Amino acid sequence: VVYNGFNIEKKSFKRTNFDENSFLNFGFIGQINQSKGIEVLMKSLVEFSNYNNWKLYVAGRIEPYYQEYLLSFFPKDRVEFLGYIDQDVFFKKINVLIVPSIWEEPFGRVVVEGLLRKVVVLGSKRGGIKEILEGNEEFLFNPLSEEPRKLLELIIINPKKLNLFNFDINLIERFSLENVIKHYHNFYKIK
Incomplete structure (x- = not known):
């Protein structure tokens, strides 16, 4: 497998240290849309609307009727729809990225974007997401089961688990442009 490549900037992003009082x-x-698992995420979080230690930020374009439907799950102060915004602005707002895709993601670029910014990623066990989150199996879930709700419950009750x-870094480096170019070169190299 030759992965998609990224220009991995050598910035140092600070990892969040979670304690029992951390806000998520x-x-x-x-x-x-439904195939990206937004409804799975919203339905999993609705049970925890009485906990005051979390908020959900949703970035991306959305039709007004669909946004109203999603907002019907829990109080509006628990979710903020940001619209289409710059990724750096989005990642500065969050400390846990959730990628609940239902369909078999071929790659899952947003997962790598989160990792590059030292944001904890909870991801679906679909397609390439589980490969990118290798070594973090306890943060993966089957989106069509009770697993997303159970994982969120564990984290909301005990944020320290996210530590x-x-x-x-070696996993992240796998996606650097230099490594991808090297893999393509080796693949097409005539012996």
């Missing part, structure tokens, strides 16, 4: 700024970014997330 959950985030969802990308296409806002176990492994930011493996």
Whole structure:
């Protein structure tokens, strides 16, 4: 497999250190539709609307009728629809990215974007997402089961669990443009 490449900037992003009183700024970014799992996420969080230690930020274009439908799940102060915004602005607002895709993501670029910014990623066990989150299996879930709700419950009750997330620099480097070019070169090299 030759992955998609990224210009991995050598900035140092600071990892959040979670404690039992940490406020969880959950985030969802990308296409806002059923196949990307936004409804799975909203329905999983609705049970925890009485907990005051979290908020959900949703970034991406959305039809007004669909936004109203999603807002019907829980109080409007618990979710903020940001519209289409710059990724850096979005990632500065959150400390946990949730990628609940239902369909088999071929790659899951947003997962790598989160990792590059040292944001904990909770991801669906679909397609390439599970490969990118290798070594973080306890932060993966089957989106068509009770697993997303159970994982969110565990984290909302005990945010310190998020400190176990492994930011493996070697895994991230796998997606650098230099490594991808090297893989393509080796693949097409005539012997």
